[in-house]
Amino acid sequence: MDGNTELKSRRFAPKEVRKQQLIDATLAVIAEKGVSGTTTAQVTGKAGLSAGIISLHFENKDNLLKATLEYLAAELQERWQAVNDDSSLSVEQKLWGIISASFHPDICSYEKIRVWFAFFGEAQYRAFYREMVETFDTERGNAITALLVQLGLDQDRAEGTTQTIESLADGLWLSMMLYPHWVDIGQSQQRLWELLCLHFPDRFSLAAMPAAVAAK
Amino acid sequence: MDGNTELKSRRFAPKEVRKQQLIDATLAVIAEKGVSGTTTAQVTGKAGLSAGIISLHFENKDNLLKATLEYLAAELQERWQAVNDDSSLSVEQKLWGIISASFHPDICSYEKIRVWFAFFGEAQYRAFYREMVETFDTERGNAITALLVQLGLDQDRAEGTTQTIESLADGLWLSMMLYPHWVDIGQSQQRLWELLCLHFPDRFSLAAMPAAVAAK
Amino acid sequence: MDGNTELKSRRFAPKEVRKQQLIDATLAVIAEKGVSGTTTAQVTGKAGLSAGIISLHFENKDNLLKATLEYLAAELQERWQAVNDDSSLSVEQKLWGIISASFHPDICSYEKIRVWFAFFGEAQYRAFYREMVETFDTERGNAITALLVQLGLDQDRAEGTTQTIESLADGLWLSMMLYPHWVDIGQSQQRLWELLCLHFPDRFSLAAMPAAVAAK
Amino acid sequence: MDGNTELKSRRFAPKEVRKQQLIDATLAVIAEKGVSGTTTAQVTGKAGLSAGIISLHFENKDNLLKATLEYLAAELQERWQAVNDDSSLSVEQKLWGIISASFHPDICSYEKIRVWFAFFGEAQYRAFYREMVETFDTERGNAITALLVQLGLDQDRAEGTTQTIESLADGLWLSMMLYPHWVDIGQSQQRLWELLCLHFPDRFSLAAMPAAVAAK
DNA sequence: CATGAATGAGTCTTCATTCAT
DNA sequence: AATGAATGAAGACTCATTCAT
Numbered sequence: 001m002d003g004n005t006e007l008k009s010r011r012f013a014p015k016e017v018r019k020q021q022l023i024d025a026t027l028a029v030i031a032e033k034g035v036s037g038t039t040t041a042q043v044t045g046k047a048g049l050s051a052g053i054i055s056l057h058f059e060n061k062d063n064l065l066k067a068t069l070e071y072l073a074a075e076l077q078e079r080w081q082a083v084n085d086d087s088s089l090s091v092e093q094k095l096w097g098i099i100s101a102s103f104h105p106d107i108c109s110y111e112k113i114r115v116w117f118a119f120f121g122e123a124q125y126r127a128f129y130r131e132m133v134e135t136f137d138t139e140r141g142n143a144i145t146a147l148l149v150q151l152g153l154d155q156d157r158a159e160g161t162t163q164t165i166e167s168l169a170d171g172l173w174l175s176m177m178l179y180p181h182w183v184d185i186g187q188s189q190q191r192l193w194e195l196l197c198l199h200f201p202d203r204f205s206l207a208a209m210p211a212a213v214a215a216k
Numbered sequence: 217m218d219g220n221t222e223l224k225s226r227r228f229a230p231k232e233v234r235k236q237q238l239i240d241a242t243l244a245v246i247a248e249k250g251v252s253g254t255t256t257a258q259v260t261g262k263a264g265l266s267a268g269i270i271s272l273h274f275e276n277k278d279n280l281l282k283a284t285l286e287y288l289a290a291e292l293q294e295r296w297q298a299v300n301d302d303s304s305l306s307v308e309q310k311l312w313g314i315i316s317a318s319f320h321p322d323i324c325s326y327e328k329i330r331v332w333f334a335f336f337g338e339a340q341y342r343a344f345y346r347e348m349v350e351t352f353d354t355e356r357g358n359a360i361t362a363l364l365v366q367l368g369l370d371q372d373r374a375e376g377t378t379q380t381i382e383s384l385a386d387g388l389w390l391s392m393m394l395y396p397h398w399v400d401i402g403q404s405q406q407r408l409w410e411l412l413c414l415h416f417p418d419r420f421s422l423a424a425m426p427a428a429v430a431a432k
Numbered sequence: 433m434d435g436n437t438e439l440k441s442r443r444f445a446p447k448e449v450r451k452q453q454l455i456d457a458t459l460a461v462i463a464e465k466g467v468s469g470t471t472t473a474q475v476t477g478k479a480g481l482s483a484g485i486i487s488l489h490f491e492n493k494d495n496l497l498k499a500t501l502e503y504l505a506a507e508l509q510e511r512w513q514a515v516n517d518d519s520s521l522s523v524e525q526k527l528w529g530i531i532s533a534s535f536h537p538d539i540c541s542y543e544k545i546r547v548w549f550a551f552f553g554e555a556q557y558r559a560f561y562r563e564m565v566e567t568f569d570t571e572r573g574n575a576i577t578a579l580l581v582q583l584g585l586d587q588d589r590a591e592g593t594t595q596t597i598e599s600l601a602d603g604l605w606l607s608m609m610l611y612p613h614w615v616d617i618g619q620s621q622q623r624l625w626e627l628l629c630l631h632f633p634d635r636f637s638l639a640a641m642p643a644a645v646a647a648k
Numbered sequence: 649m650d651g652n653t654e655l656k657s658r659r660f661a662p663k664e665v666r667k668q669q670l671i672d673a674t675l676a677v678i679a680e681k682g683v684s685g686t687t688t689a690q691v692t693g694k695a696g697l698s699a700g701i702i703s704l705h706f707e708n709k710d711n712l713l714k715a716t717l718e719y720l721a722a723e724l725q726e727r728w729q730a731v732n733d734d735s736s737l738s739v740e741q742k743l744w745g746i747i748s749a750s751f752h753p754d755i756c757s758y759e760k761i762r763v764w765f766a767f768f769g770e771a772q773y774r775a776f777y778r779e780m781v782e783t784f785d786t787e788r789g790n791a792i793t794a795l796l797v798q799l800g801l802d803q804d805r806a807e808g809t810t811q812t813i814e815s816l817a818d819g820l821w822l823s824m825m826l827y828p829h830w831v832d833i834g835q836s837q838q839r840l841w842e843l844l845c846l847h848f849p850d851r852f853s854l855a856a857m858p859a860a861v862a863a864k
Numbered sequence: 865c866a867t868g869a870a871t872g873a874g875t876c877t878t879c880a881t882t883c884a885t
Numbered sequence: 886a887a888t889g890a891a892t893g894a895a896g897a898c899t900c901a902t903t904c905a906t
Contacts, residue, residue: 013886034338036252040880050888052882061880114339121337122250123330126394163391163399164384164407171387175379178342183379191380198414228869228905256897266871271898273869450865466770468684472901482867484903493901546771553769554682555762558826595823595831596816596839603819607811610774615811623812630846660884660890688876698892703877705890871903882892 019057019067021047026068031114035065035122066128069119073129076107077136084143092203095147098140099192102169103185113177141166151200161199168192235273235283237263242284247330251281251338282344285335289345292323293352300359308419311363314356315408318385319401329393357382367416377415384408451489451499453479458500463546467497467554498560501551505561508539509568516575524635527579530572531624534601535617545609573598583632593631600624667705667715669695674716679762683713683770714776717767721777724755725784732791740851743795746788747840750817751833761825789814799848809847816840 013021025047029038040054040061047053058064083089083097102108119125141162148158172188196204229237241263245254256270256277263269274280299305299313318324335341357378364374388404412420457479461470472486472493479485490496515521515529534540551557573594580590604620628636661669673695677686688702688709695701706712731737731745750756767773789810796806820836844852 015886018886032339034252034340035250036338037340039878051880051890052888053886055881056887117333118337120390120394121334122252123248124250124253130394160403160407160410163388163403164411167387167391167399167404167407168380168384169387170390171383171385172379174336174386174390175383178336178346183383187376187379188383191376191383194376195380195411231869234869255895257895267873267897268871268899269869271900272871277897447865464771466684466772467682468770469772471899483869483901484867485865487902488866549765550769552822552826553766554684555680556682556685562826592835592839592842595820595835596843599819599823599831599836599839600812600816601819602822603815603817604811606768606818606822607815610768610778615815619808619811620815623808623815626808627812663890666890687874689874699876699894700878700892701890703879704892709876867904867906869903869905871901873899873901875899876897878894878896880892880894882890883888884890885888 015057018049018053021049022054022057022064023068023071026064027072027111027115030065030068030118031111035118035125038065040064065119065125068115069125069129070132072112072116072119073133073136076102077133079104079107080140081136084140091147091150092200095144095151096193096196096204098144098147099165099169099196100189102173103189103192105185108173108176108185108188110176110180113173117174117177148199151203153199165192165195168195231273234265234269237265238270238273238280239284239287242280243288243327243331246281246284246334247327251334251341254281256280281335281341284331285341285345286348288328288332288335289349289352292318293349295320295323296356297352300356307363307366308416311360311367312409312412312420314360314363315381315385315412316405318389319405319408321401324389324392324401324404326392326396329389333390333393364415367419369415381408381411384411447489450481450485453481454486454489454496455500455503458496459504459543459547462497462500462550463543467550467557470497472496497551497557500547501557501561502564504544504548504551505565505568508534509565509572511536511539512572513568516572523579523582524632527576527583528625528628528636530576530579531597531601531628532621534605535621535624537617540605540608540617540620542608542612545605549606549609580631583635585631597624597627600627663705666697666701669697670702670705670712671716671719674712675720675759675763678713678716678766679759683766683773686713688712713767713773716763717773717777718780720760720764720767721781721784724750725781727752727755728788729784732788739795739798740848743792743799744841744844744852746792746795747813747817747844748837750821751837751840753833756821756824756833756836758824758828761821765822765825796847799851801847813840813843816843 022043025043026038028046029042033042041051043064044051044053054061054064058067080098080101083094083101086094086097089097119129144165145155145158145162148161149155153161169188169192172183172191175183176185176188193204194206197206238259241259242254244262245258249258257267259280260267260269270277270280274283296314296317299310299317302310302313305313335345360381361371361374361378364377365371369377385404385408388399388407391399392401392404409420410422413422454475457475458470460478461474465474473483475496476483476485486493486496490499512530512533515526515533518526518529521529551561576594576597577587577590580593581587585593601620601624604615604623607615608617608620625636626638629638670691673691674686676694677690681690689699691712692699692701702709702712706715728746728749731742731749734742734745737745767777792813793803793806793810796809797803801809817836817840820831820839823831824833824836841852842854845854
């Protein structure tokens with residue numbers, strides 16, 4: 001719980017390494033204590049660094065937290081956008097790839113999910129998040145809607161279904177956080193796959209998927 | 217935002233009235249500032265009462281926050297349980313009643329949703345919540361599963377679908393909080409109704425419902 | 433520890449009864465918690481009365497504490513002065529009577545000793561005490577000195593010996609408080625009696641005393 | 649009262665210097681206001697430091713007060729133990745040295761005596777003191793008793809006389825605090841010396857001592 | 865005469881931030 | 886680039902006192 005990152009610290013390190021070191025420590029602390037329970041002392045302690053380091057690299061705590069949220073958002077965005085930009089994929093593959101990007105183990109580890117919701121719970125970071133992802137989120141929604149239209153839905157139904165898909169994904173994250181013993185990554189993907197099967201019985205088949213998904 | 221401005225009264229109000237007054241103020245402040253941004257001074261200020269009042273009625277801030285979460289949980293629970301206990305309802309009505317309880321305007325006001333997620337973001341209140349609702353949450357899940365079985369699903373599929381329904385409901389709450397201009401109560405109910413239609417096309421019909429629901 | 437005085441409280445009681453009830457409760461609380469640890473809530477709770485009662489009978493806490501100290505001082509003073517005023521006593525009896533007044537069980541109970549020292553430790557009550565007993569204390573010192581002179585000491589030696597006697601008595605109180613298992617009332621009287629024997633071997637005899645003393 | 653006015657220095661002083669600086673300030677404030685009247689703000693103000701410094705060096709106020717009491721106790725103990733460990737001293741010199749250690753000006757300044765009694769008046773610090781000095785206090789008593797036996801008393805009388813000596817010393821401290829104009833260090837030593845003369849007329853002589861003592 | 869809900873000034877404590885080294 | 890001692894504003898909590906009943 002403590003001796004994880006200590007060794008990493010050398011007297012001098014490139015700016016980017018230090019920043020990431022602090023972001024990693026912040027992720028760990030927020031996951032454990034929530035935003036209101038996170039102190040800079042805990043973060044620097046977990047990182048094995050001194051109190052002054054935050055002002056050196058991030059100016060202040062708020063910037064560090066924002067950078068942490070940015071890091072999470074970027075990580076997720078890169079993943080679904082890579083899928084979206086991959087022209088070799090079929091419509092079905094692309095749709096599933098975008099959806100399941102949120103459930104890649106690197107993205108939805110128990111620790112990171114807790115951090116996402118920690119930020120969502122705080123008005124100021126929620127606002128910051130909205131501004132930050134404004135364009136990308138719309139973009140992802142539009143991408144999903146477009147794919148649904150290609151699969152045969154009319155625009156209206158496609159938009160509603162996009163909402164369903166995205167909300168279900170979010171809700172599964174919440175369930176994984178609140179009831180980690182009741183819901184896991186595999187089940188979450190299963191639920192989303194089933195939803196696609198229900199909507200497009202001749203495109204997605206209950207029999208086929210989950211294993212292939214894990215491989216993806 | 218809800219008219220409970222300053223100076224409600226001073227000396228002498230029944231203990232329960234004062235407690236509710238403080239819980240109401242806490243809801244308002246947490247919604248606005250998040251848990252980490254909520255100070256006792258803001259709560260008592262919003263309630264039009266003095267600093268000492270919290271220790272008088274709740275001993276300390278932590279207990280006040282827990283009481284606030286308890287209030288939210290009880291309010292929701294009473295609503296779906298009333299439906300569940302109503303033997304005059306058909307299986308379909310009961311299923312929909314339980315699901316849509318979460319979307320009654322009294323339950324999922326913008327303010328209250330923000331408070332729910334504020335608490336979910338804080339490790340300690342998440343833990344408290346889990347302990348508090350341990351039995352009831354399972355109960356609701358089991359009730360939904362049982363109804364789904366009565367509608368023709370086998371046990372396994374019913375459990376998976378319960379997870380889908382509950383997670384979708386949670387995710388819609390999150391969407392209503394993060395994107396209040398993109399998702400509202402009506403749309404949320406629509407999405408859940410559609411899900412039921414997809415699963416049980418001869419029990420639930422796209423044509424019929426949402427309006428009736430709002431009336432319910 | 434708690435249910436001692438509760439029953440005493442009737443809805444109405446003569447002023448003096450209430451005052452004494454509060455003083456008794458104050459003695460108990462100070463003995464247990466010291467002056468800095470004594471709150472009016474503890475005192476009124478121990479007395480089985482309400483918060484407002486102190487302002488009614490003593491105006492404020494400070495006055496209650498002063499009244500408590502006055503009570504202790506008066507109790508002690510009455511005792512030694514009764515001896516001093518008793519013209520039927522011999523010089524030896526009077527000397528011993530004044531000295532041992534401080535060690536009567538009613539006066540130097542473990543509880544009361546702790547209260548004495550609690551007050552002595554607080555600058556403001558020390559000052560109050562000094563003013564209050566100014567005359568009486570000098571009076572007692574003078575009485576002892578006079579008796580010592582009558583027993584044969586010259587004025588100077590008598591004054592020094594008075595200091596020794598009074599300080600020894602005080603120090604024995606302190607020992608009884610700090611080390612209640614090492615020093616008790618009997619031993620304290622023994623130590624003072626021995627001192628008199630040392631000074632006046634033909635007036636006080638090691639063989640005779642302690643039992644008679646207890647009887648006194 | 650002792651020249652340690654504000655602004656000793658700011659940034660960077662060895663940890664031990666800061667701690668002592670705070671202990672010194674605490675001594676001054678307790679002497680003046682008693683334990684119940686001592687606030688952290690007064691202590692840090694007197695030390696010319698900021699509010700946060702206490703938590704930095706002592707974690708909290710309670711620990712600072714305990715450290716202050718420890719300091720007083722250690723200071724006294726070192727003094728009498730140095731005498732007790734000095735094998736060059738005669739029995740008489742050792743006995744007197746141990747007794748008069750308590751009356752060295754560094755030990756029984758008016759300020760420090762007031763602090764001793766301030767702590768003795770507070771139940772919690774009294775308990776802490778007892779635990780802290782448990783062994784040493786017994787040790788000193790035993791040392792005195794052993795010396796008295798070497799001077800010719802039987803064990804029983806020696807133990808009683810030890811009690812008398814120690815209590816008289818304590819009582820003289822109390823008198824010095826309560827009546828600083830009536831009792832001073834010189835007189836206190838005189839009283840104790842007289843006691844030894846009374847017990848051991850051929851070892852201690854009224855004529856000889858007090859002056860030599862002051863020199864000691 | 866008595867209550868006890870409510871007050872609010874006073875304290876302790878925490879913790880983000882600064883800055884001399 | 887990094888430290889960590891020190892700061893001091895901000896916050897939670899305590900508790901003597903008030904006052905409507």
